[in-house]
Amino acid sequence: MEKRKAAVNALQLKEIDRDDDSNAEEIKASMLIPTSKSYDKAMYQLYRKEIKGWVQHKIKHQNKDKPLSKEWLSMVEKLGLTGSTNRKKPWNVNEWMFVLQKLQVEEFF
Secondary structure, three states: OHHHHHHHHOOOOHHHHHHOHHHHHHHHHHOOOOOOHHHHHHHHHHHHHHHHHHHHHHHHOOOOOOOOOHHHHHHHHHOOOOOOOOOOOOOOHHHHHHHHHHOOOHHHO
């Protein structure tokens, strides 16, 4: 739990903080609350489609002079966001941290 707490507290959610100082802290605190499998599945189903569309658009329109990193592409594929795989398993806390910090999809929250 200490390792998870440290990872969550290290999250940089600047874009989320911009609109409401308490919003990012609320998201961080919520990531430390144990949840049921049903809740995890519901959150995954709620956000997956919009985030998937955003990722696919970003891949399609990436800057040819500054291509997306292999690590980023590998992770979004693992998350089931590229369209090449059909993932049904909800994201774990580390995957959610990637979504929040690296995908910059704060407009969905």
